[in-house]
Amino acid sequence: MPHTMVRHFPATPRMTPSDTPPFFTGRTEPFDQPFDAWPQQPLLLSMEQGGIDWPSSCRNGTCRTCIGQLVSGQVRYEIEWPGLTKEEQEEGYVLPCVAHPCSDVVLREGY
Numbered sequence: 001m002p003h004t005m006v007r008h009f010p011a012t013p014r015m016t017p018s019d020t021p022p023f024f025t026g027r028t029e030p031f032d033q034p035f036d037a038w039p040q041q042p043l044l045l046s047m048e049q050g051g052i053d054w055p056s057s058c059r060n061g062t063c064r065t066c067i068g069q070l071v072s073g074q075v076r077y078e079i080e081w082p083g084l085t086k087e088e089q090e091e092g093y094v095l096p097c098v099a100h101p102c103s104d105v106v107l108r109e110g111y
């Protein structure tokens with residue numbers, strides 16, 4: 001009687017949180033500079049680590065020197081009220097020194 005070899009293949013692996021990329025893709029306008037946007041740190045820090053020279057001063061969300069506008073993407077804040085009006089936030093203005101990415105982001109410098 002011929003021997004039948006049964007091979008067991010592992011089930012299709014499921015995506016787990018550890019499989020998801022640890023960072024989002026960031027890009028600045030108008031100079032089209034890419035950077036790795038790490039969700040656990042502010043966008044400003046990620047941009048600086050990517051070699052991008054972005055204006056900043058207080059780095060705590062009050063002076064507005066770092067202001068930019070989201071062309072696409074979403075951010076969250078760990079401080080209760082960053083130095084932006086509700087209207088500015090609705091128009092996509094962000095303070096990268098205190099804004100953490102929640103998705104891939106494209107950010108335009110200035111107001």
Ligand code: FES
Nearest residue numbers: 057059064066097
């Ligand atoms: S550097 Fe002051 S608000 Fe961002």
